[in-house]
Amino acid sequence: MEKHYTIGQFKKMSGLTARTLQYYDEIGILTAQRTEGGHRYYLESHVHTLQKIVSLKFLGFSLEETADFINKDSWNEKDSLIFQRDMMEKKREQLNDSIRLLNLAIEQIETGGALHTDIFISMINNVHMEKSHKRWFAAFMPEPRINALFDRLKSEQETIEKKSMHLFSRLKEAIGIDPTSSEVGKLVAELMEFAMEIVGDELPLLEQIPAADLEEDPWLFPYPFTPEEEQWLKQAVNHYMEKEGIQIGKN
Numbered sequence: 001m002e003k004h005y006t007i008g009q010f011k012k013m014s015g016l017t018a019r020t021l022q023y024y025d026e027i028g029i030l031t032a033q034r035t036e037g038g039h040r041y042y043l044e045s046h047v048h049t050l051q052k053i054v055s056l057k058f059l060g061f062s063l064e065e066t067a068d069f070i071n072k073d074s075w076n077e078k079d080s081l082i083f084q085r086d087m088m089e090k091k092r093e094q095l096n097d098s099i100r101l102l103n104l105a106i107e108q109i110e111t112g113g114a115l116h117t118d119i120f121i122s123m124i125n126n127v128h129m130e131k132s133h134k135r136w137f138a139a140f141m142p143e144p145r146i147n148a149l150f151d152r153l154k155s156e157q158e159t160i161e162k163k164s165m166h167l168f169s170r171l172k173e174a175i176g177i178d179p180t181s182s183e184v185g186k187l188v189a190e191l192m193e194f195a196m197e198i199v200g201d202e203l204p205l206l207e208q209i210p211a212a213d214l215e216e217d218p219w220l221f222p223y224p225f226t227p228e229e230e231q232w233l234k235q236a237v238n239h240y241m242e243k244e245g246i247q248i249g250k251n
């Protein structure tokens with residue numbers, strides 16, 4: 001005779017709540033047996049079904065897809081399997097990005113630096129909003145060049161993020177120092193060099209983007225400096241450029 005399990009026994013064995021088991025019963029993917037008195041109980045065959053449900057849930061399948069799967073001896077829905085695989089790869093990439101940024105923040109604190117919120121948020125945004133950024137740049141650059149630029153930045157992402165965190169933090173900490181001082185000038189020179197490393201051959205195209213277009217969407221492009229800090233930085237950059245005789249294309 002097949003073994004019987006009470007609701008309490010099955011709940012303890014599966015690790016699921018009574019409400020979850022009841023819901024699975026209601027939607028028909030794990031239908032309990034009923035005693036003459038109307039009490040629910042489960043059989044050993046239900047254990048096998050539950051193993052299928054938990055396994056497919058781990059892979060991200062919906063309950064509807066799970067119901068379709070467990071009622072078949074074989075399953076040939078290749079597109080659904082491919083979709084779930086792609087979703088898992090995307091989640092893995094998101095987790096890797098999150099872990100990398102958290103490690104960077106921890107490293108910044110461990111090395112004695114301050115973790116500035118605006119800088120950290122802007123870096124998270126750059127990762128999270130990559131697709132939106134590409135769509136935005138499409139108004140100013142041909143798609144192949146956008147993809148080439150972002151692919152290069154992706155390949156150097158960890159190095160760029162570390163440099164950004166450290167350089168922007170040092171700039172934040174220099175706020176209040178005379179923007180025409182040699183100390184600030186060295187930081188600005190480092191900033192200019194870093195900017196050139198990032199944009200590379202795309203500088204002429206990027207210079208054509210009106211500054212107003214960048215400023216009109218603070219959600220898409222959160223700035224790591226406050227308006228007051230930005231004003232100080234502009235003074236420092238302008239002084240450095242005048243001193244070095246550097247001219248940047250005007251919008």
